[in-house]
């Protein structure tokens with residue numbers, strides 16, 4: 001399988017001396033579906049930001065490949081919902097179309113071909129009835145599919161999803177994951193989620209990020225592997241609905257258990 005991304009020994013930090021990520025190595029392959037899990041503050045989003053070029057590593061390297069050659073690659077990104085300005089007055093269609101901005105010539109408008117592409121993607125996302133609706137009037141699941149449409153309309157080589165379950169529209173969760181399976185036929189996916197059970201049921205490979213990165217080839221992981229890699233957070237997985245869900249055992253002194261997110 002061809003590699004599309006290779007991270008070698010990266011160490012990443014912000015202002016403080018203590019690194020958030022330390023000597024991390026990771027390879028992502030064509031058609032890969034990598035789940036990234038890990039405790040709160042473990043460095044998952046920092047790793048995504050580093051891949052996206054938003055944060056510069058203190059040391060180490062990131063290389064991208066296409067067709068066996070080192071080059072830049074096209075990356076689509078679905079952010080966490082709390083990073084989205086839902087009050088921005090823009091329609092579903094325009095949000096999806098904006099994913100094609102890079103193809104626009106200076107001062108030119110979008111071509112009919114680009115508009116048709118955006119409509120096709122809206123259809124794939126089940127949003128054809130909402131094209132003119134402002135994004136502030138969408139449900140969580142509709143907003144999520146709109147932003148996913150924007151992330152894939154330019155046919156990225158790699159799609160990065162940060163906490164897709166944060167959009168909390170349980171009714172459409174299964175549909176959303178079916179769309180991801182379809183996208184994964186042509187695109188590598190990296191999915192960050194707190195929901196270990198969902199990750200396990202969807203992905204092909206798993207990495208647990210907790211300052212270091214623990215890679216697990218295949219999705220058949222054991223609770224003891226999870227406990228070992230999470231270190232500070234005992235964890236178990238229970239069956240619930242279509243996907244198993246994670247339950248953290250409450251215990252003293254664990255920042256995960258006392259976080260507002262839980």
Ligand SMILES: Nc1ncnc2c1ncn2[C@@H]1O[C@H](COP(=O)(O)OP(=O)(O)OP(=O)(O)O)[C@@H](O)[C@H]1O
Pocket residue numbers: 014015020038039040041042043044045046047
């Ligand atoms: N811009 C920043 N400046 C300084 N510190 C930051 C910044 N962004 C993140 N951090 C710190 O880096 C650490 C890792 O944060 P990061 O968001 O990468 O973790 P995470 O695993 O994605 O967490 P969560 O599961 O809570 O989303 C945390 O201690 C956080 O406070």
